[in-house]
Amino acid sequence: MNFPCQRPKLQPTGTIPIVCNMLAIKSNPTVHSYLVTFTPELKRDLHTLFMKVASEPLKGVAFAFDGINQMVTNQKIPDTELKFLLGKEKEFVLKLVYKHSSNEEALSISMYETIIKHYQQMNFFAEGKRSFNKAEVASLSGGIELHGGLAQCIKSTNHGLFLNVDACFNVFIQERELVSLLNIMFSERESNERSGRGEVRLPDEQHPFWRDASLLLKNCQVQTLHTNFPKKFKLSGILNKPANQITFSKDGEEITVAKYFESTYGRLKYPEYPVAIVKKQGKESFFPIEVLKITENQKYTRKLNENQTAEMIKHAAKIPTDRFSFIAARVKDLKINENDTLKDFNLVIDSNFLECKGKILSAPEIIFGNEKRNAELNKGQVNIQRVRFFDPKGIKKFSIISLAKVDKQNLDNEIRSLSSFGRSYGVEIPTNYSYSCINSPSEYEAVLKKEQPDLALVVLPSKSSSIYNKVKAVAETYFGVITQCILSKNLNKLTKPPFAANILLKINAKIGGTNMAVNNKLINRPTMLIGADVSHPGIGDLESPSIVGIVSSYEKTLTKYNTYILTQEKKSEIIADLNNVIKKSLISFHKHNNIEPEKIIYFRDGVGDSQFYDVFATEYKAIKEACLSYKKGYTPEVNLIVVQKRHNLKFLLGSESSGLRGGLIDKMSKLKVSEGLKGGYQERRGGGYDRRDDRRGGGYERRDDNRGGYERRGGFDRRQGGDDNKGNVSPGTVVEEIGHPFYYDFYMVSHYALQGTARPIRYQVLVNESNFSNDDLQQFIHNMSYSY
Template sequence: MPPLRNSSANANSVPTANHVTTVGVKRTAFGNAGRHLPIFVNAFETTIPQNIIFHYDMIHPADKVLPARLNMDLIRALQARIAPDIFTPPGVYDGRKNFFNARRLPLGSEDCREFDVTLESADEAPKGKGPKVYKIRFNLVAQINPEVLRRYIDGKQSQDNAVLTAITALNVVIRMEPSQKYPFNVRSFFTDREKMDIGLGLELWRGYFQSVRPALGKMHIIIDTSTATMYKAGRLINLCLDFFKQKDAKMLAPSNGFPDRERLRLQRFIAGIRVITSTQDGRKIARVVKKLSSAGASALSFKLKEGGTMTVAQYFRNVLNRPLQYPDLICVEIGAGALIPLELCEVPPGQIMRKQVPPEKTKLVVEFATKKPQDRLRSIEAGLGVLAYGQSDYVRTFQMSIPRTKAMKIQARVLNPPTLKYGPGSKQATIVLEHVIPLNASAILQLHTNLLIRRDKKFSKPVEIPCWAIVVYERRQRFNEQAAAEMSEGLAASAQRVGIKMAPTSILVWENGQGDIASQLKAAGKQALDKYKQRPNLIVVVLPEGGNEIYTAVKHFGDITMGVATQCLKSSKCFRAKAQYFANVCLKINVKLGGINAIPDPNSVKALTDSQNPTIVMGADVIHPAPGSHGRPSFTALVASVDSDNAKYIAECGVQTSRQEIIEDLETMAKNTLTMYIGYRSNIEKKGTQMAPPKRIIFYRDGVSEGQFKQVLDQELVALKKACASLNINPKITFIVVGKRHHIRFFPTNPKDADDSGNCPAGTVVDREIGHPTDLDFYLQSHGGLLGTSRPAHYSVLHDESAFSPDAIQSLSFALCHVYARSTRSVSIPAPVYYADIVCSRAKNHYDPNGTVDFSDSATNIDSTQAETTLEAFRRGFKPLNDTQKKLMYFSVRIILLFLWPVAQ
């Protein structure tokens, strides 16, 4: 069957000049399927400047990289106090290297000049030597004609360096005013008008994200709410006490038993923070904390120039006449080894913490960042008043304006959901999920009951569990024999209802979670072997609260070493659980053991189920270490379907250089998955040699920024083609990037059009007003709302040898959001991408929990040389998946609600 074509291509064609080249696939038409739905989107049209923009490099001749905030202070002083005659009107600066002005600066015949800049406060000059002088050189590098932007958004200009620089210039223009008033982090700034103390010396600030983006025929400013985690302002000693949830300052004294491991934990937390200290003559100096001393001020000695030694406490008492209230407390080390007592340091307000939020505070961050759709829209529109574009001299100087203060109203479409097929014996063989499931958060607990129990759904391909065991790590007093028996009976009964043949089990053991998990699991397996003369194909593990370490060990020894499927349950959840809970568990168990829960009806997803064009769907992702984690590697994953229905997936996982986005081993990973696809179709589905290999590959790539699109095409697409060539196959490849980290949001214009959470309904798609000017892309909100405002996924089609129509790509992407095995409703991104994300996050299970590889926080505090050695250790310690599990969906863990709040973006 040929690719689906747009039935109204002429009416939906896009006027793009023939000479225009694109990074990805050029847009030639729009989608037309689905019912129309008017929505609001958080985009605000802006005008394009008329006159030439002059682009300068701002350079520190000494090649010294200074913090963005300090650079902004230097530019402010230069333009307002030191050389206002030259910088009139004032230009805009990005805090790093780029400076733009609406007129050509009088810098001399070579358009280059160096300035000496001093700051009026917070300088670091020693007493008697005057203020510190910073040298700054300006050099004209380009003249930007904004006409390129008009041509670009009209589809008459290719994206080139001139276009990208012009967009950068407009972004710097709109950010200049707020970045001088508020704490900022590139594209977001934050105010203390709405904040929340979350403990541990941290507080949350509400802010606004803003970004200029080109669209079809228009230039937009995208505005969204944002959240940053800030260090709490005030005395540093109080921040340290908050971190430890203590009130007595004496606990920070080594002489009082302050443990060294706790000092290092505190050091990791505050390293890099700015503090204000006072000099002897009363000046305020900003310093950066490097580390903490291992001894208190009264025990730290240093050599005097005139000979002899003196403790830090003595120096402040005798020389500076500032006796310490807490002389036994540790000190902070700043500058070139200078030591300052904790009590003499002040933390200025508005300092963004750029490290990972402590896990125990994640829930509070999510709650603070979460806003219902209409509340978020009101906050966004109110943000225009805070941004005050109309009052900004910079915005006016560059001839930009934002004529409307209300979010843009556009036409979206709502796609029809696919029909899913269940197994023989179901009362209703097919079902359209969104037509029967209420989409409010409280209905989640009833989803599985409604579909699997009340509607009597049988799995499409249920498995058999002839032998299984239960290992309980909860104390008997909290989870006794009766509770275990009820759990076992409830699970077996639910399995029977959905078609799984699950024999009763009498293998039930209680174990100590502090013991050898591997030996305990093997012992349970041996009991089953001795009694039933066969190995168990499932071990159910009951975990206590906070049993994360036990869970990791179980998954390592089950999935990686033993090759036995494991299903972990929290004791609090399975204690006297209802039927819907066990139906939920059966969704996971069935696919882990090789079964299939439901498949898309071939008639509703023809682009995926064309028998003449067997199609393999792949999802790939890379996960990077958290901010501040040094020496940790990045993990990669490739997930691929192996069956004709695109419901059964297998996975490959790897480890590679830290924070490298391109997948190093993609060729090998793709070859392995293609081999397994061909093998499954040949041996299980009994396809002939001609129809076993795929004729099409649909490859979804997660986590790639727009600036990396070309690099991904040049390397990963090539690797994919090489993998095919090595197997002597030549399928047509469609390469699609799925983006989640963006700030586009949809809002219903009428409450009647919203789901129960206030969000737009699942299947809402937009590919016109906010789409890319020349490249084929679209936004699809494929899931129903739960909490806050849903985030649509952004799909960019980079390569398409099958020449799918927009409708075909949008419908197949939406369909793939419905085959996630662990949920009976659509999810936010296609299932293979979702699975790849899960496989990456589970990568640490490939390491022996009793081995030498360290995943603790202490392992992140290392230098670059140690980081290289540590990476090699991670490579060596990475254990491949057990051969048995390679063929199963071992990664089908609980559905993870990814609250991707924009923390300090």
Template sequence: MPQHSQQQQSQQQSQSNMTLDDMMMHNFIQRFVAVGRSFFTPPQQEQIVDLGDGLELRYGFYQSAILGWKPFLNVDVAHKGFPKPENLIKVIRDQNATIGDRVFDKELDNWQKESLQKYIGGLKVEYEIPNQPDSKRTYKVNRVLGSSINQRFDLVEKVGDAQRTKNISVGQYLHQYKNFRLRYPNMPCLHVGPSQRNIFLCTIAKGQALAKKLNENQTASMVRSAAQPADVRKRKILEAIRMADFNSDPCVRDFGISIADRFTPVSGRILNPPVLLYDKEEKRPLKAVWRAGKFLKGTSLRNWCILNLDFRTREDSLMKFAREMEKIGREVGVSIHPQPNIKHLVIKPSARKEEIVKELEVYKDFGAELIVVVIPDNGETYGRVKQAAELVVGILTQCVKAKTIYRLSVATVSNILLKVNSKLNGVNHTIGGPEEPMVLKRPVMIVGADVTHPSPDQNHIPSVAAVAASHVPKAFQYNMLWRLQPARKEIIEDLENIMRKQLLFFLKRTNHKPEKIFFYRDGVSEGQFSQFKLLDFGIELLPWLRCSLIIFQSTCWNFAIAFAVVAYFSFFTLNQRLYNCYLVSTLNFGKYVKF
């Protein structure tokens, strides 16, 4: 089929999907809070889950139409954080819980204002002077300003036939002209609306979905609440279908569409887990769980350091951690020196990345092979450490939360050593037994590619494209290359140069050219699935196929490539177990030959 015909077919299918989606939303879009393709209702009192820091969890459902060999409606449960509809005075008190009501004694400092701005910026608030219902207004918050004492504006007054301009504070205006005295005059005003309006006495409007990234504690609470047994999840999906009541919508009926009230049965099989080869033993996982044996290829760690960035973690706890690393390391085949260099460094929440860079550079000059960094349980320290270590200094790090140091167990230390051994170019285990893919017995490159996008409120942060490619026969070790690119752009812009480097790296490490390349492309949304297969394949892959033929200057290089776009689905078995599966749409393009 000609390329333009394929593109036209892809566009028609995409438009058909959008039309079906719009039709299925018609009946209930006014009854729910819509967030993309997900829909939420206010929780019942017994269902309210506090996520912390001003957010509560709402349950809903996700729905989208799929045109496969026949039309399907994909429905799943959805979870979302919503700001609590509460007065901003309570929000400020909760954000500064360590000092309680003392926060109202003076104006907020810059750090406290920034924290409030991160939470309330972009949200809608309701403004109302007590006992004056006619004053109620709803505005969108732009930014946090100074206190009502210091925030002043010019008020134009009429004096007879003349006008007089008077500079007055917000607090004075409310007292003199609205007959209301503020109880907390040190608290900030808000800049709201399209024009400059400074308001006080605000309550967060209800029914707003948070279009921002959850913090660490909120994410943990969300995961705990969303993790449910398969039978509960299945029941909630069926309840969502009944609540949506698609078949009662005249618009749906007019198009001759009806939605079944049960799941579509499909035939399938569950593959046996592969045998994992360790040093002189084999392990077969049972229900995705197994205990690691002695690593197939252990490494040695002689010069390592512990950098403690948590003020609560003491020296004796760190020494105990070092002894456990050495002890468990001997059992799994990793030789670790029992006495690392330990340094304590207190990092403030507002600390810049440069402070960590300076400390890491000292360790690099010292010849450290690995730095174990103990980070606080909360905050953004992890991101700053990884940026400093991997983007600036160029040194290996292993971050460990402070609470992990206090709750050491054999399993925890073993899991840490899995990462440490891999980072030091060791081999933990490989696939063996009858399940070992025959394709791994020949020179094969397995490639995984994804693009990570910033959250909706992060407008000035770029997307990150990453491509990992195997370069050893058993496909255990991968070389990773990443690029920054414009925000929310799904196509990997520099894939040609990335794959050129990956192919050269493979050739250098194996002294062979790959006979087959399996390219797994993740991160493509359901709406883009058909488009990506037909159109974006050419944009992403053909340039580096061209460059790869130039790299390998041989009279004939035969290789096969399979390009797989990965989508995510859930399946319920008849015994009510849940399997989260990856549906792989594969395009096999046979052999490309250079003459």
């Protein structure tokens, strides 16, 4: 069969005006690519070294280097060999070998990206396809800060090549004197308030703080403050000995680091503080921490704690108008579309964001146990007032395990309230439950082993991810007990209908029930849905395997799934044992339906464009072979769809009369970024949007009566495709015209963004044996996002 599935003929795609964060590449210059190699191989800043070695020999030629192995020039030059010296007269060779010119679009993409990246590497902090300057910096707790920048990549679309530009963020250690940084870290660690209490003194060298600080600062670049010409080097860590105790040999005599610095540079202010250690070529050097400073652009590589994560999200989660304004400002600051390198290559990038059209799919019909309802149109919500869950389940043995102090009498009232709300939805939760208040992991395990409840409600003292992870792992991995966690401060909310309904939705799903089903007209024959993804161990983990997660539906409403967890060779993206999983899934499907599926729809997550053929050749083939192995001559229709979330495409609701054309970058970069959102938008004649502080744009009003749910209020014209108060497109928005020129793909927003900008999902249809129409397939995918 032909691979990949070709795009159906594009039909009129809708009338919703949408602004997309892409800039058109308006020229197509011919450029030439060269393979760059250093012999012997070097592990250092190759871009700086390349510029130093090659700039003079390449004088008169426009060139760009990607910092890895590709150089691009505006004219063809002979293969070149350049010899140079590094260090102690060690000779290296830089070779430039011709590869190809940009006569094909696929080749020109990486070459144009190298040209764009070159200027960023020369003038800013650039990492991969991301660039940062210091125009947008926010301090976080713990001596670190958030830098805002721009991610850039070129996309091939129906309308030619575009530069996709999106906001990105990275965390750096603050550029400051090392003592000052350590003071900040320690004072926040100990929850001290520095203001009004003078300078915070660091602890003695045996305090565990120094161990953590040493791990944080390992391989961090610092520079000296005590020398006339600052020297830069990487720290190996912090030694748990102070400068006035650690000694070394000088002129045949032992001398402390503090005494040496006093005699050479002047008395130390903090001789009792531990020293920093630098290891180079097998030798150790010691520096008092007060004579060192953290240099700029030192990335923070450790996991953020909960406070830092919350602070980061507060700064990074920007609504569409703010996000597009941020992007526009960074395009201007970083000179993304106008700089000398682009001019040298005659590469012209538009200054306007792309405008396109989208359509909005119909909201699905949701089936409950006692009635059918249509989903809310604009926020992708379902009203669950006075409904019975589609397939409610009950709990026979119920336990509450509290890791926080709670008032037992109040708890009894709260559980009675939850039980009452549960009965209205058909979920039986007993009010006679076992209760345990625990203080240690061993107590938690003992309670689970003794009680073995159908469900344990675990009361947590805080949002600590470490506590949560342990609670889940112990209960569900070792004892097979289903848990529902709740913060102690939220227990009183169990008497409130909206909160209780949210908890009951989770509980019913966890104990095997089905909250609601979707009326899918596309599923007119027995159909199995399969979803698969592979997760890989983190950076630095050299031992853990990759984890494969697969789910497969086994009943006609597509609400119940088998789950399979597998391990395979680390960093391997293609699923190795899919054949056996498919056979097990087919057996389960037949057991529940007494028939095999006539259609299989396989959704594959986490695959990049370069791996499409591997998935087709291996996983699609495995599904077909599993079907024949399960039953001779059994050949159901197999459909393969790749789901991609890790891309940088974003949408902003536009307007045909908003005046967004013409110098959008300049206009949007001057817009004021709003602090908080309370209303709709009002057009500005100069382009962009202003905030309105009323609630005439609609919204939801929570009701605290016993009926629960939400009541819609205010007006909203969904034909414009927008969200009430954020500039996001509505759930169900589909955009096709910016897809791949040949492949069958489309972008869909199925969710309502509670904060920030909604992320469109790219669906790439690789195989369509069922010959689904474009409209039917999109509607089916959107409908399934309402399943719970």
